[in-house]
Every structure is written in structure tokens, then in C-alpha cells.
Amino acid sequence: MSGYRIVHYMNQFFGGIGGEESAGIKPESRSGAVGPGMAFSKALQGKAEIVGTVICGDGYFAENMDEAVEEVLRLIGEFKPDAVITGPAFNAGRYGTACGSVADAVGKKLKLPVVSGMYQENPGVDLYRKSVIIIPTSDNARGIKDAVPAMTNILLKLLSGEALGDPRTEGYLERGIRVNTFHPRSGAERAVDMLVLKMRGEKFETEYPMPVFDRVAPADPIKDLKGAKIALLTDGGIVPTGNPDRIEASSATKYATYSFEGVRSATSDLYQTAHGGYDPTYANQNPNRVLPLDVLRDMEDEGVFAKLHETWYTTVGNGTPVANGKKFGSEIGAQLKKDGVDAVILTST
Amino acid sequence: MIQKTASHVICVTNNPDWGPGRDGFEYVDGGPWGVFKRARDLVHGGWRFLAHPLYGNFNPMRHPYRTLLLESPSGGDRSVDMESFSMLEAALESCRAGMAKNYGGESGEAARRDFAKLDCELMRDALNRYCLWAPVIS
Amino acid sequence: MRLELHRARVKGIRWGSATALAGDGVLQVNRDELLALIREDGRFAGVDADLASPGDRVRIVPVKDVVEPRCKIEGDGEVFPGMIGDVETVGQGKTFVLDGAAVVTCGKIVGFQEGIIDMSGVGAEYTPYSVTFNLVLIFRPVDGIEIYEYEQACRLAGLKAALYLARSAHESGAAADRVETFELPSVPELLSAYPKLPRVAYLYQLQTQGLLHDTYVYGLDAKRLIATIIHPNETMDGAIVSGNCVSSCDKNSTFTHQNNPVISALYARHGVDLNFVGVIISNENVTLIDKRRSSAYAVKLARILGIEGLVISEEGFGNPDADLIMNCHRAEIAGIRTVLITDEYAGRDGASQSLADATKEADAVVSCGNANMIVELPKMDRVIGYTDYVDVIAGGFSGSLRADGSIEVELQAITGATCELGFTRMGAKTL
Structure with missing residues (x-):
């Protein structure tokens, strides 16, 4: 028993309750770590401890989002944690959405550090990337061995109050928000630097990646x-x-x-x-x-x-x-x- | 208004400073959002913009007025002009990003008058070019 | 053309009995003489003058323009050609600069075009004019004056004051601390001097949309221009002047036109890894046909000059984004490599689309920052100007100006904060 208190949120499958047939279960809590929580416990050893696990069925969550979030938050709060982990959800869409939703609420309402993990294309990513730190994982549960250290690493940084650097160096998914920063050189100097590299055919990095618009030309209106x-x-x-x-x-x-x-x-x-x-x-x-x-x-x-x-x-x-x-x-x-x-x-x- | 070409030009606006009942003007009630919505209906019907729907330097939601210049489709071709469509989408997106301003109180009223004047100033040149007479600003 | 900038360092500013640069580097200004000069223009009901130095707990609002005091000491013409004096071509000979001083014009023209300059505190970090010794002119218009008459009067007053300060200081014997030389010969000479270096030009977009959104070239309203060539040295003598102050963060003040950082950066690399062939100026008009014409013309000029690389700077946001993207697209299709300099309006949360237009060829962009970022400006001891309209400034909102004098406002309201000439070190990144 040492260090920070962590609560882990997961679905019915990882919680060992059952598969799709148990997707309708309501939120419940367990003491200590469950399932993949064990791997997190090991990784956090000495610095933090999983004091509790909150489990909710993916189907129940998807169909009763507001009540589910409220209840999950309440159960999490009962453990008086310092931080929360949700997932990793890999490529499971409803699970990813639930993980993102819980993490978002934990950040906004409980104001605790929280990390989540899921596959880049999980729908939960696009929905919650702006407000939640999401660590990219593989698309199936075999990726747990890489997900755990990656998520733990960032969680500990958040807990220690260390400011997170940019997504690529730190290893979390780009949140897609623009943040101001002061460069060592003026914009004009950076522009000329960039032009020289570009003309030489050398590698350079744009400061603003252009959005790609997938434009669909509308069909002609009906005449008759x-x-x-x-x-x-x-x-x-x-x-x-x-x-x-x-x-x-x-x-x-x-x-x-x-x-x-x-x-x-x-x-x-x-x-x-x-x-x-x-x-x-x-x-x-x-x-x-x-x-x-x-x-x-x-x-x-x-x-x-x-x-x-x-x-x-x-x-x-x-x-x-x-x-x-x-x-x-x-x-x-x-x-x-x-x-x-x-x-x-x-x-x- | 004398028809000079196969298509015609109109000005869609919610700015009362242009004066009522002007030939070629379509008056819309409500804020900039209302003006954009009317423009959207026109663009979907094949009309195209003659002036860019966004200001230089104001988010549309920060400005109570908007005056837009559009040209009707000519002949039977009512297919959507993609450039106008893209500009409109950008303008609507800009509306969503901006926070609506509240022009309350005396300073708000003075600012409102200034905005109306400025809207006319910024569009005056364009309207003159397309022979939609603009009032003399007094 | 060869121009020497004779820069005399200004280390302070104070009122004095004669306008001169004292031995300790302090600029002394004869207030009465200055005000008499400005008051010659009968369009003002009142003109006042005040001083603001770096570190002062002073806020200047509403800012219209900032101008660097300069005057010709050798060579044809005078600074700000076509505005105060004649239209003789400038950019040659010698020009005297009061380096570290600025004239700031201030006064309500319309209720929302304010810019804010804080001389200390958080706000000072975001404006380039918190490190200059500022002489602030505050105007009040005559009753019933036409708004564009009044705007012109304010614009000219700033230029007159800047010329007066430099001329008086120079005539009183101020000596330059350093001399910078800028020389760019004719195009054939450039091509034979550096045949192997890539030919680069600067496409300088000027905002030209109407009242308070205009720029002047040799006194000509630039919305009447078709894209054309200008020698970089001409900008150093004030050939390009601002009539544009909305929104304050990304308008190019006359000061930045005089000290264009893209021009200095290109000069610095000229003959080293690029051949700085020239500057093309183009405008940002309201109608689409004007935008297309200017863009086609500007890129054609670049092709006539055999340009291989183009730096393109924007002024403003919204519809000028369309000019920037159009110029980029046309140039790239013509085989010219481009780098764009722009700022962003990504919303308070940084999650909205930063620009109103895009093209996949724009793969090299320098960002001067998100102008929607919220800044907390602390209460200052003194305000030069008026704060009445802070709530309605572009970048302000209802409740912006608090009872205690502090201001919660977007970066957009701070003069020069995201100047798209790449004047500051401000930028943005995606998290």
C-alpha cells in the first residue's frame, strides 16, 4: 500500500463477467485490481496502487449514457482516487466510447488526472481526443503488453504535475487542438528557413498541417x-x-x-x-x-x-x-x- | 432594374443603413446567421458569390450585420458552383467557431451604428462595381 | 538601389525644451511644438500627447497605428512618399532612424477597432510595442466630421509626428550608433552575380477592403492596384503605409511595413543560399473577380522573373485566407515552391478550423499563433486613451473589461500579437 490511489474503469468482458450476453450489466465496483488491472498494478508498483475497479456493460453504457456516466463517476468517487485509468479498449467501439466518455467526465467533474487507451480508429478517439489523453494501442487485446507501460508512464507524469510535451514525443494521440508557443526565432526567419529546405528538396516540417476536405459534389437538383x-x-x-x-x-x-x-x-x-x-x-x-x-x-x-x-x-x-x-x-x-x-x-x- | 445580362445580381443584407426598398436588394431579418442561411438556399439553387461571404478581420458572429453579393445562375444551368459552396461552408464554420457578441447598453448601441456604417463602407465599392447603387454615407 | 539605415539607439523618452536625442540616448520631445504641428489639421477638435516607456504600468487603448520615426538624410524624396510629401521614388541614399522609438496613434474612430498595448505585465509579452519608447498621440474629432476624413487625418498625423521626431533629432546632431546597408541591384545583375542560387521572391499581400481596412502605396489606395513589383528598400522609406487597424493582432502597422522582417530575413540570406530577386505586392480585395485577377497577375510576375521560391505573407483573416490559398495554389501549379505565413483563428479551445480555406499544395506554412487564445491582462496604473469600448473590441466580449480594470480578452485585441509578416516569435502547435 503505497503512493497514489488509482481507480480502473473497464467493461464486462475485461471485468471477467461475460461476453456480449452480459453487455447490459449496470455499473458495479470491485475492490483492488481486476483482469488487466493486474498488469497495471505491477507496472505501478511502488508508486501507485489500483485501489478499486469500476465495471459497466458496454450495451448498458451505450443505451443509457447519462445515467451510466453519473453512476460510474459516483462509484469511482467512493474510492477517493488520485487518478483514473479507463480501458484500454483496443478496437471495441462501444467500449472505446465508454472509456472516452468516463475519462472526459472524470477530467471535467472530478478534476482528476486520467488516461485512456484505444486503437487509433476506435470511434472513441474522434469523439474524445480533444479533452482526453488517449494512448494509441494495437487493435486487439494482445497489445496489452505495450499498452500498459505506455499508459502507466503518462499517468505517472500527470500525477507528478509534470507538463506533458507534444503528442509524438510523449506517445499519446494528437488531440487536435492548437496551442500557442514562442519559438526561438521570428516567424519570418522560420519561413525563409523552411523555403530554403523546401527548394532543396530536403525534409521540413510545416507548422500548420492543412486539413483535408473530403468534398462530395452535390448531385443536380431534381427537375421534375x-x-x-x-x-x-x-x-x-x-x-x-x-x-x-x-x-x-x-x-x-x-x-x-x-x-x-x-x-x-x-x-x-x-x-x-x-x-x-x-x-x-x-x-x-x-x-x-x-x-x-x-x-x-x-x-x-x-x-x-x-x-x-x-x-x-x-x-x-x-x-x-x-x-x-x-x-x-x-x-x-x-x-x-x-x-x-x-x-x-x-x-x- | 434594367436587365443587362442573362443573369442578375442581388445583394442580400440585414443592414438597415442601405435604406429600404432598393432595387436588387433582398432584406433579411435577424443576425448574420440569417443572412448566411438565405445565401445558402441561393447557393444550393445554383447562385454564386461575387464577393467573398466572409469579412477580412471580423468573425461573422462578432458583427451584427452582413451584406452579401450574389449572381443568379444564367440560362437553365442550376448546378451548384463548388467555389461558392466551399466559401459558404467556410463562412458557416466560422459562425460556429465564433461566440456571438452582445451589443447591449449605450456603448453597444454606438458600436452597432459603427458596424452598420462599416458594413456599408466595406461593400460599397463592390456594389458600385455591379451597379447596385449604394447610398451616400452620412 | 542602395540604402543605408543610420540607426540612432533610443534609450528613453521625456518631454523637453527642444526635440533632440540627448547624449544619454533619451529622446527629448518639445510637446508644444509637436502638438502645434499636429493641430494644423483642422479636423481635430483635440489632440493630446503622452509618453509610455517599457516597464511602465500603462495601457494604451485604442491603438490605430504605430510608426517608426525616420527621415531621409541623403537621396531622393522623403519618407512616406505620397502621404505627406511628393511621390518621388525612395529607397536610395541614407535614412535616419530613431531606433527603439515609436509614434502610437490612439483615438476612437469606430467603437470596435481598438488595439491594446500594455507596457508591462502579461500583455507586454505579446505586443512588439512594449519594448519601444512610445510617443502616444490621442485624437478627438471635430463634431459631425465624415468618418473617412477623420481616419485620414489620424493616419497622416502619425506619419507627420514620426517624420518630425526623426528630422528634429537628426538636425540637432543625433548620431547613428550603427549603419545597416541594403543593396539589391537590377535583376540582370542579380542573375549574373548568383547564377547557381535559387531565385526567390516575396509576395507581400496588403489588406485593401475599405475604411480601416486599407493600405497605401506611394499614397495610392492599394485596392486600386494590380499586382506589381516594388524594391525592398522602398518599404524601408515608408512607401507602404497602413490605413488598417482591424483586427489589431494581425494588421501590419506602418512600423512593421518599415521594418518588414521577411525582407530582412531574405536580405540576410541573399547571396548565401538564395538569390533575393525582388518583392511583389498584391492586394486583398472584397470581390472574387478582383482576388482572381490580382492572384493571376502576381503569380505571372513571379514567372516572368523566373522565380523558383516564394514567401507569401497574408494580412488579416477571413476572406484574405482565400487570397493566400489562391496565390499558393497558382504558384505551386506553376512549379514555384511556396511558404506561407499566416495566423490562426482556431477558436478559444484551439479546436476549430484555423483558416477559412485550404489547398493540399500548402504544405509549408508558418503560423504566427492562434488569435483566439484568451489572455488575462492585469489592471494597469494608468490608461492612455479610452477603455469605454473594450467590451466591443474585436476579441473582446461582454464582461471583458472588469470593474477592477483588468481585462479578459482574446489575443486578437493586442496590437501586433500575431502579425503575419512573422514579426514576432509567436507560433502554434498541435497538441
């Missing part, structure tokens, strides 16, 4: 709406009751397609929302609010457009990695073209 076939899509997570295709509440790995045939309105007996990123009350009361089938049927009757495409597509746009978004979009778009659809209404939240 009355003759058009319109399709309805949503990433607001509306699904048939029971979510038969099990679209995840966050970090969705899939989209699904269903038929509108014979349906005039997205009523609550037929549909529900699976989206974990907003209060589901109003969407569940009347799913037309997110998937406006009723209005479109009326417009179809009135002849505003020719036909509502019978097939509709849905996914949950909550922490979806950009790569998945692109993939879904291209596949759905190709199919819609084949089906002779002229235009799409895509609802979101």
Missing part, C-alpha cells in the same frame, strides 16, 4: 419532382420493434433494409428506436418524428412526387467510424440507383 421516385433513409436508428437485425446502439457495424409495403405510418407498435445517442422517449412515442413515413405517404397521395420507394434503409449514426459511413453509403447508393430511385431523403438526429 412530380415524376420522381423518392427513397427514405435514416441514421436516426428507427428499426422494426425488437430490432430484429440487432443494430448496435452506438458504433454500428451494419445497416438494415426493410419494406414499407402496406405501411402508411411509422407507428409505435411497428417501430422503435435503437439509437443510444438521444433520449428515445419521443422517437418511441411516434417514430414518424425520425422516420417521416406518414407525411411522405400523404405527399405521395397528393402527387407531390410520383412514388415512395418501398424499401427503406436504417442504421444508427452514433459514433460510427467514417470508414463504415462511407461503406454503407456507397452500397446503399448503388442499390438505390439500380432500383430507379431519383432522390433520397436521409433523416438524422
